[in-house]
Amino acid sequence: MIRTIFNLITALSLFLCALADIRSYRIPNRLIWIAVAFCLLGQWVSSAGGNLPCYVWESGGAGKAMKDVLAVLGRMVLAVGVSLPFHMSGMIGGGDSKIMALSVGWLGFGAGVQAIGIGLVLGAILALGKLLRHGSLARRFLYLSAYIRRTIREKKIHAYYDADRDGRDCVIPLGACICAGIFLKRMGM
Numbered sequence: 355m356i357r358t359i360f361n362l363i364t365a366l367s368l369f370l371c372a373l374a375d376i377r378s379y380r381i382p383n384r385l386i387w388i389a390v391a392f393c394l395l396g397q398w399v400s401s402a403g404g405n406l407p408c409y410v411w412e413s414g415g416a417g418k419a420m421k422d423v424l425a426v427l428g429r430m431v432l433a434v435g436v437s438l439p440f441h442m443s444g445m446i447g448g449g450d451s452k453i454m455a456l457s458v459g460w461l462g463f464g465a466g467v468q469a470i471g472i473g474l475v476l477g478a479i480l481a482l483g484k485l486l487r488h489g490s491l492a493r494r495f496l497y498l499s500a501y502i503r504r505t506i507r508e509k510k511i512h513a514y515y516d517a518d519r520d521g522r523d524c525v526i527p528l529g530a531c532i533c534a535g536i537f538l539k540r541m542g543m
Contacts, residue, residue, distance in 0.1 A: 361392075364392040367388045368456070375528075381450075437450070465539050473535030494524055
């Protein structure tokens with residue numbers, strides 16, 4: 355019961371993250387931290403066999419609970435590490451990277467990576483639709499190929515996206531797409 359409540363709060367926080375991303379292309383850190391906190395509390399309770407976290411100490415299961423929580427944190431850190439180069443090059447936002455980390459932390463490594471994959475496919479479909487609607491598909495592919503050539507030639511990663519230069523026509527709420535992937539995975543799809 356308690357784990358279900360923590361999962362619902364985590365899901366609600368992710369839903370609010372998705373709404374914020376759709377509205378402003380920004381995901382407030384406080385929403386992500388709420389989701390992370392309740393994800394970790396849910397893992398702690400799950401390790402305690404569904405009891406309140408304080409009973410873990412009484413039953414002697416603190417070591418297992420701590421190990422499980424550290425495993426969740428480790429998966430999150432790994433996901434941030436993998437997504438960091440994409441964030442540093444301006445291809446994804448910081449919130450998107452944190453949502454990816456929450457995905458593998460909350461769902462586990464395999465299901466979390468699948469949820470990210472679903473989110474990336476949804477994001478690609480959304481981006482394609484947006485580029486076709488704005489008539490900028492050819493221009494963006496030319497920009498991408500020039501970016502790749504420049505990166506190879508100079509052997510240095512430059513920012514792919516610059517809001518002043520590129521505007522908002524090519525921006526999608528990727529965090530919301532990844533949240534949709536998480537929800538689809540949680541529902542067993």
